[in-house]
Amino acid sequence: LLALSGSDALSLLAPLSGARGPIHLSTYLATFKLGEYVDIKGNGAVQKGMPFKFYHGRTGVIWNVTKRAGGVELNKQVRNRIIKKRILVRIDHVKKSACRKDFLDRVKKNDAIKEKAREEGVEPPKTKRLPVLPKPGMIVKAKAQTPDTLQPIPYEHLV
Numbered sequence: 001l002l003a004l005s006g007s008d009a010l011s012l013l014a015p016l017s018g019a020r021g022p023i024h025l026s027t028y029l030a031t032f033k034l035g036e037y038v039d040i041k042g043n044g045a046v047q048k049g050m051p052f053k054f055y056h057g058r059t060g061v062i063w064n065v066t067k068r069a070g071g072v073e074l075n076k077q078v079r080n081r082i083i084k085k086r087i088l089v090r091i092d093h094v095k096k097s098a099c100r101k102d103f104l105d106r107v108k109k110n111d112a113i114k115e116k117a118r119e120e121g122v123e124p125p126k127t128k129r130l131p132v133l134p135k136p137g138m139i140v141k142a143k144a145q146t147p148d149t150l151q152p153i154p155y156e157h158l159v
Helices: 025-029 101-120
Strands: 037-040 059-065 069-078 081-090 094-096
Touching (some): 059 081
Antiparallel strands (some): 037 059, 037 094, 059 069, 069 081
């Protein structure tokens, strides 16, 4: 009997215990457009078009769309350089990424703020994000308590 160490691709890409069963039709009906961000998430139930295990969990950009697969372009660090890789992956192993969701929500919110200011005839406010400033200083008062002084214990050579 051959014992698997758990490092093979099928065990790595096996579905979680609650996600077994037939593949949902929505997986195959999803439309992918060029330039769209996708997450590569290998599905161990479908061996065809499975990405190499290095790419599992990576995010890339769609550069090619075929009937059953999509070309994904992503970066791979090889020693001291980063190489752009283009791989073809079946759509069973790809899902739309939410990596730009916060950015797109912020753009919509900022556009709405600027549009509202334009309608009111007011100068639009600055929508640029600012770094969080440090908290202001304060004085801590010890009421009816004397502060303890902490010191290191001197080293004693015990022979």
